[in-house]
Amino acid sequence: MSNDLISSLSFAASGMEAQAMRLRHVSENIANADTPGYHRKVMSFERAMDTGLVEAGPVKLDRSELVRVYDPGHPLADATGHYDGSNVDLVIEIADAREARRSYEANLRMFDQARQMTQSLFDLLRR
Template sequence: MSDFTQSMALSASGMKAQAMRLRHSSENIANADTPGYHRKIAGFEKVVSDGAPTGEVTLGPVRLDRSELTQIYEPGHPMADENGYHDGSNVDLVVEIADAREAQRSYEANLRMFDQARQMSASLLELLRR
């Protein structure tokens, strides 16, 4: 039975990490028009217990993308400099939507694995009861 619980724990850690990744993509999309906004980036890290990897994953520390901000020419904007430019954001909506879609599909795959392990453990318990 521990193999089933371990596989469900692995799937659950993947779902949690992908949900957080989707949250960061959503925040980036929501702030795409915010002046001076830097895109949030986070990678995955292995979970280690007693010096050995467990197979689970977690979302690593969130970093800000330090690539150049777009310069927007808008002389009437309150943040515009003497030349009429102000900083935009470095969020690329196409990249963010693709990341969000990938996170959603990965979440769904982990959910299917979790459900499959749950069904198999329920079937095993049913066989043992007979």
């Protein structure tokens, strides 16, 4: 079987795995949007030098300033009645989730196309 077909399956699978990891972090961010002091998680993608496959980079915390919330009755409130909320913006998280989903679907289509081509090659070889 052609090495290019195997490589395309590997590339597509690595892209799907990386996007699935990204979706996990986005869902964690959304789940913790109301958690005081929570910093959203962000990640990047890296290309493995030896194989060229896509890998999820290290997960980092977004160090942008936390939102100050005024709620004097909250147990974490200071003397002024404020406490640190989270820096999760739901609009950004939803946009990131959509982008990750579309990238995942594109990799899935590429994987499926390579699988179909492999199956066609096997069918030709059987004849």
